[in-house]
Amino acid sequence: NAGVMQNPRHLVRRRGQEARLRCSPMKGHSHVYWYRQLPEEGLKFMVYLQKENIIDESGMPKERFSAEFPKEGPSILRIQQVVRGDSAAYFCASSPQVGGNSPLHFGNGTRLTVT
Amino acid sequence: AQTVTQSQPEMSVQEAETVTLSCTYDTSESDYYLFWYKQPPSRQMILVIRQEAYKQQNATENRFSVNFQKAAKSFSLKISDSQLGDAAMYFCAYRSAISGGSNYKLTFGKGTLLTVNP
Numbered sequence: 001n002a003g004v005m006q007n008p009r010h011l012v013r014r015r016g017q018e019a020r021l022r023c024s025p026m027k028g029h030s031h032v033y034w035y036r037q038l039p040e041e042g043l044k045f046m047v048y049l050q051k052e053n054i055i056d057e058s059g060m061p062k063e064r065f066s067a068e069f070p071k072e073g074p075s076i077l078r079i080q081q082v083v084r085g086d087s088a089a090y091f092c093a094s095s096p097q098v099g100g101n102s103p104l105h106f107g108n109g110t111r112l113t114v115t
Numbered sequence: 116a117q118t119v120t121q122s123q124p125e126m127s128v129q130e131a132e133t134v135t136l137s138c139t140y141d142t143s144e145s146d147y148y149l150f151w152y153k154q155p156p157s158r159q160m161i162l163v164i165r166q167e168a169y170k171q172q173n174a175t176e177n178r179f180s181v182n183f184q185k186a187a188k189s190f191s192l193k194i195s196d197s198q199l200g201d202a203a204m205y206f207c208a209y210r211s212a213i214s215g216g217s218n219y220k221l222t223f224g225k226g227t228l229l230t231v232n233p
Contacts (some may be wrong), residue, residue, distance in 0.1 A: 039226070041226075043223045089158060103150065108158055
């Protein structure tokens with residue numbers, strides 16, 4: 001059973017470009033979460049999605065950031081017009097259900113570098 | 116809002132020795148879960164151990180155990196017989212168990228970098 005798959009592992013973008021990060025949850029998992037890790041910081045919640053629905057995007061900046069989890073295909077975190085402050089590691093996690101004591105399963109993250 | 120504090124940015128331990136990593140948290144909730152995650156240089160987030168707040172017994176997973184003090188809101192991780200492979204960043208995390216609330220959201224501390232010396 002493959003784990004949470006994120007790609008690319010590393011992404012370099014110039015200021016003003018778009019960054020698109022992909023996440024395929026574990027098989028059977030319909031709940032997806034995105035977290036951001038700034039240098040020397042813990043992970044911070046960004047958004048929680050179920051298939052075709054955004055449940056909670058309270059941790060995501062209002063501008064330039066968007067997320068989707070379509071019926072078919074991976075979840076996508078999109079950052080438009082990237083700035084240097086967007087440089088971070090972005091982690092995706094998934095779970096088969098919400099809440100309870102089931103842990104989140106994390107991917108290996110995408111490290112975004114904005115030059 | 117819940118907060119998680121890890122007061123030790125870095126710790127070191129000799130191979131085969133025991134080390135304890137500290138974590139405190141702040142919450143007004145009575146039902147929640149606590150986790151320790153390990154992040155090696157590969158960047159993968161690996162669940163080490165978890166604790167349900169309603170359980171008084173401290174969780175144990177092989178060489179890893181916790182000291183959960185609910186009244187003090189303390190959740191420390193003890194690693195016994197430390198191995199070179201234990202070297203990593205360790206994160207303490209909190210998740211509410213209240214249904215209908217944000218019981219899907221993990222709140223992380225800033226982490227403790229553990230070095231294991233041969």
